[in-house]
Amino acid sequence: MADIDFYTIPMSRGAIVRWALHEVGADYQHHIVDAAKGPGADLLALNPMGKVPTIVHHAADGDHVVTEAAAICTYLAEIYPDAGLAPTEAERADYYRWMYFGAGPFESAIMVLNTGFVAEEGQEKSLGYGTVDRVLSAVDGLLSGRDYVCGDRFTMADVYLCSQISVTTMMGILPATEAMKAYVARCEVRPALAEARGIDFAEFEKQQAAQSET
Numbered sequence: 509m510a511d512i513d514f515y516t517i518p519m520s521r522g523a524i525v526r527w528a529l530h531e532v533g534a535d536y537q538h539h540i541v542d543a544a545k546g547p548g549a550d551l552l553a554l555n556p557m558g559k560v561p562t563i564v565h566h567a568a569d570g571d572h573v574v575t576e577a578a579a580i581c582t583y584l585a586e587i588y589p590d591a592g593l594a595p596t597e598a599e600r601a602d603y604y605r606w607m608y609f610g611a612g613p614f615e616s617a618i619m620v621l622n623t624g625f626v627a628e629e630g631q632e633k634s635l636g637y638g639t640v641d642r643v644l645s646a647v648d649g650l651l652s653g654r655d656y657v658c659g660d661r662f663t664m665a666d667v668y669l670c671s672q673i674s675v676t677t678m679m680g681i682l683p684a685t686e687a688m689k690a691y692v693a694r695c696e697v698r699p700a701l702a703e704a705r706g707i708d709f710a711e712f713e714k715q716q717a718a719q720s721e722t
C-alpha cells in the first residue's frame with residue numbers, strides 16, 4: 509500500500525496537491541474521480557463534501573484524512589520535513605498568513621470574479637475578502653516586493669499561491685499583474701510541477717477519451 513491515497517479530478521484543484529506530492533517526493537496512489545458522475549461512496553466516506561483534493565495518510569499511528577488544498581499542502585510540508593518546504597521560524601508568519609489569505613480572501617475574490625457575484629454597498633465590511641480590488645492589490649503588493657511568499661526561498665506556500673494565480677490567469681478569470689506573472693514564471697520552473705502536470709494532463713485525456721466513447 510502507498511503511504512498516501514490521493515483522490516482527485518484531473519485539471520482541478522487536485523492539481524495543486526499533485527504538485528505538492530511531487531515536491532515532497534511522496535509515495536502516493538491516485539484515485540481518479542469522474543467529475544461527470546460525482547463522488548463515489550469511498551470519497552464521501554472520507555469527505556462529506558464529496559470534494560477533491562482529499563488525501564488519506566497511512567501513518568504509523570493510524571490513518572489521517574486531510575481535505576482542503578491549502579491544508580493538505582501545509583500537512584505534506586510538515587510530514588516530509590526533508591523536502592525543506594515547511595517554514596523556518598523566521599518565515600512562519602508570512603507562510604501562514606499568505607497560505608490562509610490564499611485559501612480565504614483570495615479564493616473568495618477569484619470566485620467572485622468567476623461567478624459575477626456583486627456585493628451590495630457596505631457589505632465589504634462583513635465579507636471576509638472585503639473587496640476584490642483590495643485582495644488583488646494585497647497580492648500584487650506582496651509579490652512586487654519579494655520573489656516568493658516568504659522572501660528569497662520557495663516554500664509550500666508558493667505551491668498553493670502560484671497554483672491559484674496561474675490556473676485562474678490561464679482560465680481568463682484573474683487579471684494578473686506584471687508582478688503576479690513574473691512570480692508564476694519564477695515558480696513554474698520547478699521540475700516537480702512538470703512531473704505532476706504531465707500525469708494530470710495524461711489522466712485528463714484518458715478521462716475525456718473514455719467519456720467520448722460512452
Ligand SMILES: N[C@@H](CCC(=O)N[C@@H](CS)C(=O)NCC(=O)O)C(=O)O
Pocket residue numbers: 517520521522543546547558559560561575576577578
Ligand atoms: N475548498 C476546497 C474546494 C475543493 C473543490 O471545490 N473541488 C472541486 C474541484 S476543483 C470538486 O471537487 N468538485 C466536484 C464536486 O463538487 O462534486 C479546497 O480548497 O480544496
